[in-house]
Amino acid sequence: xxxxxxxLSPSSSSDRRLSALVRHxxxxxxxxxxxxxxxxxxxxxxSARNSVFEHILQASEDPILGVTVAYNKDPSPVKLNLGVxxxxxxxxxxxxxxxxxxxxxxxxxxxxxxxxxLPIVGLADFNKLSAKLILGADSPAIQENRVTxxxxxxxxxxxxIGAEFLYRHYNQHTILIPKPTWGNHARIFALSGIxxxxxxxYDPATRGLNFEGLLExxxxxxxGAIVLLHACAHNPTGVDPTPQQWxxxxxxxxxxxxxxxxxxxxxxxxxxxxxxxxxxVRIFVADGGECLVAQSYAKNMGLYGExxxxxxxxxxxxxxxxxxxxxxxxxxxxxxxxPPIHGASIVARILKDSTMYQxxxxxxxxxxxxxxxxxxxxxxxxxxxxTPGDWSHIIKQIGMFTFTGLNRNQVSFMTEEYHIxxxxxxxxxxxxxxxxxxxxxxxxxxxxxxxxxxx
Amino acid sequence: MEQLIRSGFSGRVTKSGFLGAARSMSTAWxxxVEPAAKDPILGVTEAFLADxxPNKVNVGVxxxxxxxxxxVVLGCVREAExxxxxxxxxxxxxxxxxVKMVEETLKLAYGENSDLIKDKRIAAxxxxxGTGACxxxxxxxxxxxxxxQIYIPVPTWSNHHNIWRDxxxxxxxxxxxxxxxxxxxxxxxxxxxxxxxxGSFFLLHACAHNPTGVDPTEEQWxxxSYQFKVKGHxxxxxxxxxxxxxxxxxxxxKSIRIFLxxGHLIGCAQSYAKNMGLYGQxxxxxSMVCEDEKQAVAVKSxxxxxxxxxxxxPPIHGALVVSIILTDPDLKKLWxxxxxxxxxxxxxxxxxxxxxxxxxxxxxSWDHITKQIGMFCYSGMTPEQxxxxxxxxxIxxxxxxxxxxxxxxxxxxxxxxNAIHEVTKTA
Numbered sequence: 035x036x037x038x039x040x041x042l043s044p045s046s047s048s049d050r051r052l053s054a055l056v057r058h059x060x061x062x063x064x065x066x067x068x069x070x071x072x073x074x075x076x077x078x079x080x081s082a083r084n085s086v087f088e089h090i091l092q093a094s095e096d097p098i099l100g101v102t103v104a105y106n107k108d109p110s111p112v113k114l115n116l117g118v119x120x121x122x123x124x125x126x127x128x129x130x131x132x133x134x135x136x137x138x139x140x141x142x143x144x145x146x147x148x149x150x151x152l153p154i155v156g157l158a159d160f161n162k163l164s165a166k167l168i169l170g171a172d173s174p175a176i177q178e179n180r181v182t183x184x185x186x187x188x189x190x191x192x193x194x195i196g197a198e199f200l201y202r203h204y205n206q207h208t209i210l211i212p213k214p215t216w217g218n219h220a221r222i223f224a225l226s227g228i229x230x231x232x233x234x235x236y237d238p239a240t241r242g243l244n245f246e247g248l249l250e251x252x253x254x255x256x257x258g259a260i261v262l263l264h265a266c267a268h269n270p271t272g273v274d275p276t277p278q279q280w281x282x283x284x285x286x287x288x289x290x291x292x293x294x295x296x297x298x299x300x301x302x303x304x305x306x307x308x309x310x311x312x313x314x315v316r317i318f319v320a321d322g323g324e325c326l327v328a329q330s331y332a333k334n335m336g337l338y339g340e341x342x343x344x345x346x347x348x349x350x351x352x353x354x355x356x357x358x359x360x361x362x363x364x365x366x367x368x369x370x371x372x373p374p375i376h377g378a379s380i381v382a383r384i385l386k387d388s389t390m391y392q393x394x395x396x397x398x399x400x401x402x403x404x405x406x407x408x409x410x411x412x413x414x415x416x417x418x419x420x421t422p423g424d425w426s427h428i429i430k431q432i433g434m435f436t437f438t439g440l441n442r443n444q445v446s447f448m449t450e451e452y453h454i455x456x457x458x459x460x461x462x463x464x465x466x467x468x469x470x471x472x473x474x475x476x477x478x479x480x481x482x483x484x485x486x487x488x489x
Numbered sequence: 490m491e492q493l494i495r496s497g498f499s500g501r502v503t504k505s506g507f508l509g510a511a512r513s514m515s516t517a518w519x520x521x522v523e524p525a526a527k528d529p530i531l532g533v534t535e536a537f538l539a540d541x542x543p544n545k546v547n548v549g550v551x552x553x554x555x556x557x558x559x560x561v562v563l564g565c566v567r568e569a570e571x572x573x574x575x576x577x578x579x580x581x582x583x584x585x586x587x588v589k590m591v592e593e594t595l596k597l598a599y600g601e602n603s604d605l606i607k608d609k610r611i612a613a614x615x616x617x618x619g620t621g622a623c624x625x626x627x628x629x630x631x632x633x634x635x636x637x638q639i640y641i642p643v644p645t646w647s648n649h650h651n652i653w654r655d656x657x658x659x660x661x662x663x664x665x666x667x668x669x670x671x672x673x674x675x676x677x678x679x680x681x682x683x684x685x686x687x688g689s690f691f692l693l694h695a696c697a698h699n700p701t702g703v704d705p706t707e708e709q710w711x712x713x714s715y716q717f718k719v720k721g722h723x724x725x726x727x728x729x730x731x732x733x734x735x736x737x738x739x740x741x742x743k744s745i746r747i748f749l750x751x752g753h754l755i756g757c758a759q760s761y762a763k764n765m766g767l768y769g770q771x772x773x774x775x776s777m778v779c780e781d782e783k784q785a786v787a788v789k790s791x792x793x794x795x796x797x798x799x800x801x802x803p804p805i806h807g808a809l810v811v812s813i814i815l816t817d818p819d820l821k822k823l824w825x826x827x828x829x830x831x832x833x834x835x836x837x838x839x840x841x842x843x844x845x846x847x848x849x850x851x852x853x854s855w856d857h858i859t860k861q862i863g864m865f866c867y868s869g870m871t872p873e874q875x876x877x878x879x880x881x882x883x884i885x886x887x888x889x890x891x892x893x894x895x896x897x898x899x900x901x902x903x904x905x906x907n908a909i910h911e912v913t914k915t916a
Binding site: 089090091092093096099118120128129130134135138139141142147148149150151152153154187188190191194218221222225332336337338339340341356357360361363364365367368369370371372373374375376377 | 523528560562580799803806807
């Protein structure tokens with residue numbers, strides 16, 4: 035075999051096996067080095083230690099998920115993870131809601147349950163109940179059958195499916211996203227071929243909403259452009275428009291035919307009340323117009339890793355809704371065929387049982403209340419220390435996150451000196467705080483603000 | 490009202506003022522959306538469910554059924570779920586998924602004692618079953634080998650075409666199925682491999698080819714591997730049926746092991762949908778063999794970048810089930826036994842269907858039923874014959890004549906054989 039054959043087809047398969055073996059034994063590694071010994075075999079990328087992906091560089095860490103990676107590596111006993119937005123109890127532990135545990139147990143005990151593929155659009159009950167949850171049980175859009183809802187992989191997956199659908203079927207490939215917004219938003223839309231621009235949102239001077247800037251930017255957007263709206267508890271700032279401001283936004287958007295795409299990741303988690311937190315979405319639906327809504331159950335049901343969410347598209351007519359649904363299926367099938375069954379089954383079980391639903395609202399309110407009390411505690415601690423600056427935004431902002439206003443240097447300082455982990459934009463997850471750890475955080479903020487310049 | 494709607498931006502002010510304008514503008518947004526064609530495979534089950542006939546038989550989608558025609562949840566799975574419920578939290582998995590699940594999954598494909606695993610040369614991430622794994626690879630291929638194409642066998646699982654199309658990777662085909670013999674068209678396959686430009690990407694079914702059930706022999710795999718080396722081709726294995734084909738997972742991974750022995754840096758999409766019965770849980774894995782650990786780390790980081798804007802991180806539940814089963818020796822033993830049981834039942838049904846057809850005096854040869862392997866039998870029936878099976882006999886299958894043997898039972902094999910005989914006896 036070696037150095038002998040001129041033709042490319044060796045005489046027998048056993049010859050080839052032998053020659054491969056010989057090559058294995060000759061080399062110090064178990065990898066075949068083609069080319070040099072046997073002229074009948076050209077240097078071949080996949081077998082000769084040359085990967086077709088040789089040129090690939092290491093991708094940088096995801097800024098948000100990378101925080102937890104760094105936190106996990108830190109051996110300090112006082113380390114604090116205020117990075118990713120996952121709820122923690124007063125004891126700093128992840129929480130599985132009691133009602134979720136019960137629902138899961140019921141599913142496990144039900145021997146008649148099977149693990150068959152869900153339809154491409156997901157679990158039917160789950161879809162209906164999710165639409166009712168966000169739009170309201172008495173929503174005219176639901177009653178008129180104008181809503182199509184598909185189960186997706188949490189908020190990310192819902193946004194992604196919506197983005198792909200819009201790229202294929204909507205004639206305006208531009209989306210305006212608030213500045214700032216969740217780090218993954220821009221990428222989701224950009225990778226689906228939608229051009230991303232931003233509208234002013236956060237005002238660093240007031241640490242509140244830049245409402246004038248927002249209206250100006252939406253007002254000068256091209257007609258028909260898509261606008262990403264955080265339904266409540268804006269991530270990362272915690273700054274939400276008031277109901278009056280939402281109404282103005284709605285009027286402006288409808289007059290310019292801007293298409294609303296809501297990201298609802300915190301319904302019930304912001305104020306503690308599911309209906310209040312859905313107000314923004316519902317006023318848009320009430321005017322009879324169309325919109326998209328991405329829902330996530332990661333936070334409000336604590337189902338993070340189960341990846342449970344839904345995309346609803348409110349259409350003008352049932353006929354359109356039906357056609358839209360059929361096209362959504364074509365987006366989903368080549369991505370993952372059909373969505374995972376477990377988490378959606380838990381949600382459906384809870385939402386359709388009035389007792390369990392009630393229990394859920396109570397546990398949800400408890401989580402929201404704990405966060406609100408952490409806000410108050412942190413604010414009080416900073417005030418008591420006399421930390422320079424106005425920290426009232428901590429109690430004015432809403433939801434899981436506080437946009438502290440700290441800069442990158444201050445954040446790095448807090449990580450290095452105080453082992454506090456947060457995203458470099460100064461966002462802290464209030465859910466990661468407890469009464470015990472608030473003092474440590476207050477110390478760190480105080481130190482950062484007094485020792486480093488606020489630029 | 491019609492006029493109002495058509496007037497759009499003409500600025501006509503109605504009683505409802507701007508709301509009227511909003512309504513008239515928004516009708517234009519989706520009115521052009523065409524109804525999409527139904528998925529050929531999943532549409533079959535929808536039609537089956539809608540059929541009121543008491544004799545109906547579903548041999549469409551590839552989901553295992555027991556001899557009573559019922560879906561099965563494996564005993565090892567029930568036990569794993571019992572351990573999970575109430576005991577574990579539901580935190581986000583890392584973007585790459587469950588480390589434990591991926592580790593165990595690699596052992597299945599690459600071997601318990603694989604050097605590649607020891608040397609950390611495999612970039613691997615948890616994926617949304619086989620579909621998700623293929624899609625991650627397709628997107629990765631597009632991003633990092635943007636000028637490449639994918640060679641796909643004829644025929645193949647229909648969704649393969651959708652996946653690479655949506656990833657914007659151009660597709661070519663290579664010969665695979667030989668209709669006359671209902672076996673492998675090996676000569677043409679080898680020609681296609683040789684004629685493809687050097688360094689082409691090929692999609693290979695590791696075992697139990699879907700939809701034909703026709704697999705290369707070990708010798709043929711070795712020749713294919715050799716020719717791939719000559720041409721410097723890249724092999725992506727789609728392994729959706731490991732354990733399900735022969736009943737022995739090690740044996741079913743033979744094609745992959747041959748390529749690995751020959752030093753190929755392969756890709757592999759694995760699914761637990763069928764062999765663990767976890768269909769709806771969407772559990773799978775995409776792995777890619779790299780030159781060294783550093784490259785594997787880089788490739789994995791890039792795969793995660795593709796997953797992040799798609800779904801952030803994969804679902805935890807199914808991954809927990811898999812890792813609990815595979816890391817508990819007793820549960821793993823139970824799983825192996827159950828998977829063999831499923832494979833054996835299917836092999837038994839193949840024999841039974843063939844015997845029934847022969848006993849009916851069919852003029853055609855049906856030995857391909859027992860030669861083919863895995864969940865599917867490529868019957869060789871035409872779409873017209875399939876339509877007759879559905880319309881006259883309420884038997885549901887895909888129009889390419891693919892029969893899911895998993896849907897065949899001792900209770901319906903006679904009825905099925907009879908119906909097939911009826912529509913083919915004058916073929």
